[in-house]
Amino acid sequence: MLRIDDLVVRYGAVEAVNEVSLTVAPGELVALLGANGAGKTTLLRTVSGLVPANTGAITFEGIDLRATKAEAIAAAGIAHVPEGRRIFGGLSVEENLILGATTRGRDADLDEGFARVYELFPVLQERRNQGGWSLSGGQQQMLAIGRALMSRPRLLMLDEPSLGLAPILVRQVLDAVRSICDGGTAMLLVEQNARAALRIADRAVVLDRGRVAREGAADELADDQQMRALYLGA
Known part of the structure; x- marks a missing residue:
C-alpha cells in the first residue's frame, strides 16, 4: 500500500x-x-x-x-494525526469531527462516521456538544484520532x-x-x-x-x- x-x-x-x-x-x-x-x-x-x-x-x-x-x-x-493533537478547542467535539470529513466532499455520510468514532470512544458521544478545550488530554487524543477517521482513510x-x-x-x-x-x-x-x-x-x-x-x-x-x-x- x-x-x-x-x-x-x-x-x-x-x-x-x-x-x-x-x-x-x-x-x-x-x-x-x-x-x-x-x-x-x-x-x-x-x-x-x-x-x-x-x-x-x-x-x-x-x-x-x-x-x-x-x-x-x-x-x-491518507490521514495524519500529528503530535500534540491540534484539535480546535473553540469548536465542539462534533464540530471537530465534521471537519475531519471535509476531504470526502458534500456527500460524506456523517452519521456513519459518527457511529464508528463513538463506538471506539464512547466518551466522545457523551461530550459531543462540549467544547474541545474542555476535554482531558486523553479525550483530546481520542478526538484527534476520531477526526482523522471521519475521512475514512x-x-x-x-x-x-x-x-x-x-x-x-x-x-x-x-x-x-x-x-x-x-x-x-x-x-x-x-x-x-x-x-x-x-x-x-x-x-x-x-x-x-x-x-x-x-x-x-x-x-x-x-x-x-x-x-x-x-x-x-x-
Whole structure:
C-alpha cells in the first residue's frame, strides 16, 4: 500500500532522514520507533506532503506522493494525526469531527462516521456538544484520532498518540488503534513508548539518526536482547 524507497530529507546540511526504505501493507500496523531526533516525525510529514523530500520515492497505491500536494494526498486516503493533537478547542467535539470529513466532499455520510468514532470512544458521544478545550488530554487524543477517521482513510499515520497520557489511558488509546487496524485500516505508528507499540504492532522499523537500524516482526523485536537494552529499558 505504502512504499518508501531510499528516502532522503534534509534540513539545510542536516540529514533528518537518510536513505530510509519501508513498506506498509493493507491492513498492517507498522510501528516506527527510535530516540528523539531519529527522523520519525519528519518521515510522517514527508509522506503527508508537508515536508519536501530531497531524493527517493514515496508511492501510495501506485500514486507518486512526491508529485502530489498535501491536500490531494489527504483526499487519496491518507490521514495524519500529528503530535500534540491540534484539535480546535473553540469548536465542539462534533464540530471537530465534521471537519475531519471535509476531504470526502458534500456527500460524506456523517452519521456513519459518527457511529464508528463513538463506538471506539464512547466518551466522545457523551461530550459531543462540549467544547474541545474542555476535554482531558486523553479525550483530546481520542478526538484527534476520531477526526482523522471521519475521512475514512485507508492509511492512518499517528505521531506519538500516547504522549503525556496516564498509563491507563495509554492502553485504552493504543487498544483502540489496534482495533482500527483490525477493521481494515493500515497504520504507521510513531510511538516513544516502544514496549506499548510492540504489543499492538505487526512489524516495527527502528530509526537511528535518520537511518533504519532494525526492522522485523514486532514480537521478535520485543524479545530481542539488544532491542530490549536500547529501547525497552530491560
